[in-house]
Amino acid sequence: MKLYDFKMAPNPRRVRVYLAEKGIDVEMVQVDIPAGENLGEEFRAINPRSVLPTLVLDDGTVIDESVAICRYFEELHPEPPLMGTDAKSRAVIESAQRHMEWDGLMSVAEAFRNANPAFDDRGISGSTGVPRIPDLVERGRASTERFFASLNDNLGQSTYVAGEDYSIADITAFCVVDFAKWIQIRAGDQHPHLKRWYAEVSARPSSSA
Ligand SMILES: N[C@@H](CCC(=O)N[C@@H](CS)C(=O)NCC(=O)O)C(=O)O
Incomplete structure (x- = not known):
């Protein structure tokens, strides 16, 4: 599993803060937005929408919405609950x-x-x-x-x-x-x-x- 991230941007930060709260470690790959790396061929082959964060699962599934990424981890690691309990x-x-x-x-x-x-x-x-x-x-x-x-x-x-x-x-x-x-x-x-x-x-x- 890989999380494509950019340290300075607010949406990727939401996912990093969420993962830190949960104590979950994920391999991160930096994609430099100001340098246009997210618009380059290499990243577009991973995510044609060119946005970060983008999570790629081991089976190749791509999830590129911050809250959907958090939802995925919430299902797998419910504690501590950050998205409600009922x-x-x-x-x-x-x-x-x-x-x-x-x-x-x-x-x-x-x-x-x-x-x-x-x-x-x-x-x-x-x-x-x-x-x-x-x-x-x-x-x-x-x-x-x-x-x-x-x-x-x-x-x-x-x-x-x-x-x-x-x-x-x-x-x-x-x-x-x-x-x-x-x-x-x-x-x-x-x-x-x-x-x-x-x-x-x-x-x-x-x-x-
Ligand atoms: N709805 C998406 C928004 C993602 C988004 O807009 N990410 C910004 C970084 S904060 C981005 O990738 N921008 C790329 C660009 O501006 O070229 C989410 O919640 O993850």
Whole structure:
């Protein structure tokens, strides 16, 4: 089994943090996104979508969505549970994790990619042919600010993003909050609950994965 990874990118980081929380070791192969290695022939033969992370199982099966990769390991290594333990907790955690992804990760990515000339012909991750739209930068920044406010409210109601237990929703949120530093958006005094939570999750050993 091999996990194609890129240390600097937020989606691969979600999977690395998840694996660290579980104590699972997987062989990793670095694919340099800024250098365009994910767009080269060699990686495209493995994954024509050109995205990371990509997990390749020993039988050749390719899984290239972060949460699907985590789901695969969750089934094989249920302890400690990071995706819920029964119908209700699984649904609540999945819902919260999607909020972190759609409202948070996509917003930061929109502001980051559309501001960066390196992505001129790669406005959306994956292969080329999708123009960057600089006008979307402000929209991405506004929706990131909205996300920070709503995450702060969420964390005013519960210890963790999806309730009283640490879960994959916290992993996505943590990676989003760090990714937002790339667009110079950080938690401030108006986000006391977010700051309390961030201090705790960033002290976990998995945060350096
Ligand atoms: N929905 C995918 C998104 C994967 C994704 O967009 N990965 C980025 C890195 S964070 C990527 O591979 N980008 C390649 C590129 O921009 O060329 C997931 O959750 O894993």
